Amino acid sequence: NAGVMQNPRHLVRRRGQEARLRCSPMKGHSHVYWYRQLPEEGLKFMVYLQKENIIDESGMPKERFSAEFPKEGPSILRIQQVVRGDSAAYFCASSPGTSGTDGELFFGEGSRLTVL
Amino acid sequence: RKEVEQDPGPFNVPEGATVAFNCTYSNSASQSFFWYRQDCRKEPKLLMSVYSSGNEDGRFTAQLNRASQYISLLIRDSKLSDSATYLCVVVPGTASKLTFGTGTRLQVTL
Numbered sequence A: 001n002a003g004v005m006q007n008p009r010h011l012v013r014r015r016g017q018e019a020r021l022r023c024s025p026m027k028g029h030s031h032v033y034w035y036r037q038l039p040e041e042g043l044k045f046m047v048y049l050q051k052e053n054i055i056d057e058s059g060m061p062k063e064r065f066s067a068e069f070p071k072e073g074p075s076i077l078r079i080q081q082v083v084r085g086d087s088a089a090y091f092c093a094s095s096p097g098t099s100g101t102d103g104e105l106f107f108g109e110g111s112r113l114t115v116l
Numbered sequence B: 001r002k003e004v005e006q007d008p009g010p011f012n013v014p015e016g017a018t019v020a021f022n023c024t025y026s027n028s029a030s031q032s033f034f035w036y037r038q039d040c041r042k043e044p045k046l047l048m049s050v051y052s053s054g055n056e057d058g059r060f061t062a063q064l065n066r067a068s069q070y071i072s073l074l075i076r077d078s079k080l081s082d083s084a085t086y087l088c089v090v091v092p093g094t095a096s097k098l099t100f101g102t103g104t105r106l107q108v109t110l
Helices: none
Strands: A005-007 A010-013 A019-024 A031-037 A043-050 A053-056 A065-068 A075-079 A088-095 A111-115 B004-006 B011-014 B019-025 B032-038 B044-050 B055-057 B060-065 B070-075 B084-091 B104-109
Touching: A005 A088, A010 A019, A019 A088, A019 A111, A031 A075, A043 A065, A043 A075, A075 A088, B004 B084, B011 B019, B019 B084, B019 B104, B032 B060, B032 B070, B044 B055, B044 B060, B070 B084
Parallel strands: A010 A111, B011 B104
Antiparallel strands: A005 A019, A019 A075, A031 A043, A031 A088, A043 A053, A065 A075, A088 A111, B004 B019, B019 B070, B032 B044, B032 B084, B055 B060, B060 B070, B084 B104
C-alpha cells in the first residue's frame, strides 16, 4: 500500500519535551499539508509545503512549531517545548499538485500526540 | 463568523431514512466545494465534489447555492455503514489549502 505514511501513530511527551512527527507522501505526490484536529473539533490547516519550500504557513502557531519537507526524506512537523494544549491528532495529507481545484487530498492515519 | 459552519449534530436516523446536511461558508469568492467523510478516529476521505449544477453519486446528492453561500448533502436510504462525521470543505479564493468545517455527525440505527 503506497498511501500516505505517518509515524509515529501515537506519541506521548511530557511538558517541555519536543515532538517530531513524520510524513511520507504518496508516491508521485510532491505537495504535503499538515492539519491538526483537537478533540471534538474540526481539522485546522497548519502548513502547506512542496519539496524544500514552505508555500503557506498561515495556520502555524508563531512559536514552537516548525515544518519542513526536505529534498530527500519525509516531511517533518516539529513541536518544541510541548504544552498540554498541543495534545491533538496531527494529520498529514498529500496531493500530486495543488489541491485547490480537484479537492482530493489523501490523508495519512494521523499521529496522536498526548502531552502529560 | 467562521469560514465554514456546520451543525455538529448528531443526527440519529433509522436505516432507510433520508437525511440532509447543510453547510454555510463566509467567503463569497470561494472556488471549490467538497464533502469528506471521517469515521471515528480515522482519517478523512473525499466523498464527493460539489458542483453548481448539483451532482449525484448513488444514494448521495450534493448541491451548491452560491447566492446563499451554502452547500448541502442528501443521503437517501441510509445504511448503518453511513454512520460517520461528514465534513464540509471549501477552497477559499485561489488558495490551495482546503478549509474544513467541524463536521456533522450521523448515526444510523436499526
